Amino acid sequence: MSGKHFKGHEVSCCIKYFIFGFNIIFWLLGVAFLGIGLWAWNEKGVLSNISSITDLGGFDPVWLFLVTGGVMFILGFAGCIGALRENTLLLKFFSVFLGIIFFLELTAGVLAFVFKDWIKDQLNFFINNNIRAYRDDIDLQNLIDFTQEYWECCGAFGADDWNLNIYFNCTDTNPSREKCGVPFSCCTKDPAVRNLPVINTYIHVKGCVPQFEKWLQDNLTVVAGIFIGVALLQIFGICLAQNLVSDIEAVRASW
Numbered sequence: 155m156s157g158k159h160f161k162g163h164e165v166s167c168c169i170k171y172f173i174f175g176f177n178i179i180f181w182l183l184g185v186a187f188l189g190i191g192l193w194a195w196n197e198k199g200v201l202s203n204i205s206s207i208t209d210l211g212g213f214d215p216v217w218l219f220l221v222t223g224g225v226m227f228i229l230g231f232a233g234c235i236g237a238l239r240e241n242t243l244l245l246k247f248f249s250v251f252l253g254i255i256f257f258l259e260l261t262a263g264v265l266a267f268v269f270k271d272w273i274k275d276q277l278n279f280f281i282n283n284n285i286r287a288y289r290d291d292i293d294l295q296n297l298i299d300f301t302q303e304y305w306e307c308c309g310a311f312g313a314d315d316w317n318l319n320i321y322f323n324c325t326d327t328n329p330s331r332e333k334c335g336v337p338f339s340c341c342t343k344d345p346a347v348r349n350l351p352v353i354n355t356y357i358h359v360k361g362c363v364p365q366f367e368k369w370l371q372d373n374l375t376v377v378a379g380i381f382i383g384v385a386l387l388q389i390f391g392i393c394l395a396q397n398l399v400s401d402i403e404a405v406r407a408s409w
Contacts, residue, residue: 165240165401169394173237176391177248181230187223191216194293212287213280215297225255233395240402249395256388263381277363281310285318288337299339301362305369308340311361316340 194216195201207214229251236244266273288295302308309315316322316336324334340357370377 165405166398169398169401170237170240173233173391173394173398177230177233177237179230180226181234184223184226184228184230187219188227189223191219191223194219198291198293212284212290212294213297214291215293233391236395237398240398242399242402245395245399245402249392249399252388252392252395256385256392259381259385274363274367277366278310281362282315282318285309285315286320288319289321295337299337302337302339302358305362305365306342306358307360307362307365308336308358309361310363313340313357313359315361 192201198216200206200216229248232244232248232251235241236248284294284298288298313336317324320328321330321332322335322337336357342356342358
């Protein structure tokens with residue numbers, strides 16, 4: 155041995171611990187989202203009766219927490235452990251999974267732009283379906299109320315959409331005290347009945363679908379900026395993970 159030292163490939167500590175630090179935060183957020191979702195289901199008795207998941211006629215907002223939390227948990231775990239343990243399999247899984255999400259987001263954006271009328275019809279169907287189930291789930295009720303208050307709207311295309319709900323419809327056979335009424339979130343200041351001559355003074359007459367379209371047009375720059383920022387962050391994460399994989403494989407090849 156001549157005593158000479160040859161410097162081989164090294165794994166970049168900056169990339170390694172940056173991926174680890176970012177993903178451990180992502181992983182913890184995923185755990186928090188999953189915890190909130192499971193807690194909400196436990197409060198509603200869903201965990202003690204799993205079959206009740208399909209009983210709700212509308213959309214259960216808890217799914218947003220569970221799906222988002224699940225994706226964040228899986229991504230965060232793969233990126234965190236993969237970087238810390240220099241596990242190329244987990245890092246490749248992290249890159250591929252993140253790439254699939256990016257591709258799905260891109261595809262959804264293109265399809266939403268090309269099939270705008272179809273998207274509008276589906277949004278109308280979605281809102282009306284949830285109007286029918288307004289009293290069936292407290293989380294769904296809170297989501298609808300928040301949406302109508304935030305966008306100052308009522309129903310999908312107008313207040314008359316609430317005729318779809320058994321408590322608010324205006325049929326002669328409806329015994330409900332809320333007959334011909336609307337939820338409080340439709341009101342501007344006082345409780346309202348749709349057949350009042352001064353309806354415009356008391357409730358929002360614009361539907362949530364056109365109000366959502368208007369909001370998108372007014373905030374197009376912000377929305378586009380957010381999507382571009384998220385896309386760049388995803389591409390950056392994929393590139394970092396691939397660089398770390400290359401470093402690890404190069405070090406192992408030099409052994």
